[in-house]
Amino acid sequence: MSGLLLVGCGKMGGALLAGWLARGSAPQPIFVVEPSANAAAMIGSQPGVTLCRAADELPPGFTPDVLLLAVKPQMMDGAVPPYRRFAAAGALVLSIAAGRTIAYYARHFGGDAAIIRAMPNTPAAIGRGITVLCANPRVSAAQRALGESLLAAVGEIAWIDQESLIDPVTAMSGGGPAYVCLLVECMAKAGEAAGLPADLAMRLARATVAGTGELLHRSPEPAATLRQNVTSPGGTTAEALKVLMAPDAVPDLMVKAIAAATRRGRELAG
Numbered sequence: 001m002s003g004l005l006l007v008g009c010g011k012m013g014g015a016l017l018a019g020w021l022a023r024g025s026a027p028q029p030i031f032v033v034e035p036s037a038n039a040a041a042m043i044g045s046q047p048g049v050t051l052c053r054a055a056d057e058l059p060p061g062f063t064p065d066v067l068l069l070a071v072k073p074q075m076m077d078g079a080v081p082p083y084r085r086f087a088a089a090g091a092l093v094l095s096i097a098a099g100r101t102i103a104y105y106a107r108h109f110g111g112d113a114a115i116i117r118a119m120p121n122t123p124a125a126i127g128r129g130i131t132v133l134c135a136n137p138r139v140s141a142a143q144r145a146l147g148e149s150l151l152a153a154v155g156e157i158a159w160i161d162q163e164s165l166i167d168p169v170t171a172m173s174g175g176g177p178a179y180v181c182l183l184v185e186c187m188a189k190a191g192e193a194a195g196l197p198a199d200l201a202m203r204l205a206r207a208t209v210a211g212t213g214e215l216l217h218r219s220p221e222p223a224a225t226l227r228q229n230v231t232s233p234g235g236t237t238a239e240a241l242k243v244l245m246a247p248d249a250v251p252d253l254m255v256k257a258i259a260a261a262t263r264r265g266r267e268l269a270g
Helices: 011-023 037-043 073-079 081-088 102-109 122-126 141-152 163-174 176-193 198-218 223-230 236-244 250-269
Strands: 004-007 030-033 049-052 066-069 092-095 115-119 129-135 155-159
Touching: 004 011, 004 081, 011 030, 011 037, 011 122, 011 141, 037 049, 066 081, 066 141, 073 081, 081 102, 092 102, 092 141, 102 115, 115 141, 115 163, 122 129, 129 141, 129 163, 141 155, 163 176, 163 250, 176 198, 198 223
Parallel strands: 004 030, 004 066, 030 049, 066 092, 092 115, 129 155
Antiparallel strands: 115 129
């Protein structure tokens, strides 16, 4: 028996499963190992999907084509052991856990294991994420295509050959949704400080950022051009940008923020 084994069905694992079911893009059958009751409510009676509370509930003859690990990094040491036999049998090991390197998985699954490390982000929940993947030399062309297909179900895909780039990827796109949400919070607070009612300020901030995100998604123009299109010389936007783009303001702060997150990612990877 072949198919797909998803270990962990939290927010990101659940987003992936929803994407596969919507697109029909995963090997069948799909077995999900997740102890929480939330997974049972989400999966329900989806055809081709079986929920197990633990690894020992998997059928004896099940040998997946893909073992996808979607558990929290701090839980990985305890989660991996029951699944070593699948990697030994040739399953592709695909991890979306931050801070766990390909070398880490090779130590647990063996030097011959085919391993892909991937970093998605939370807009995957609405099919608008972006995932960066890195494969070890054991991954075949067919397995690479399979891994790409699974992650493409929730958004865009990019590959890197140098695993060390996963840390700035995590800092930028992995953490990026938090930075954008902070921008919304700051805009709303600034609107309140300028005299707007709190609910209107937040509504304006959310709609403006969401709408601009969609404009960026649809437009072929560079972000700098779209910014300039809004900025009339000597106007109100230009005046605001003088503050935001001053030395030690937003551009420099963003560089420092991404650098700090990248350093922390390397520390966690150990």
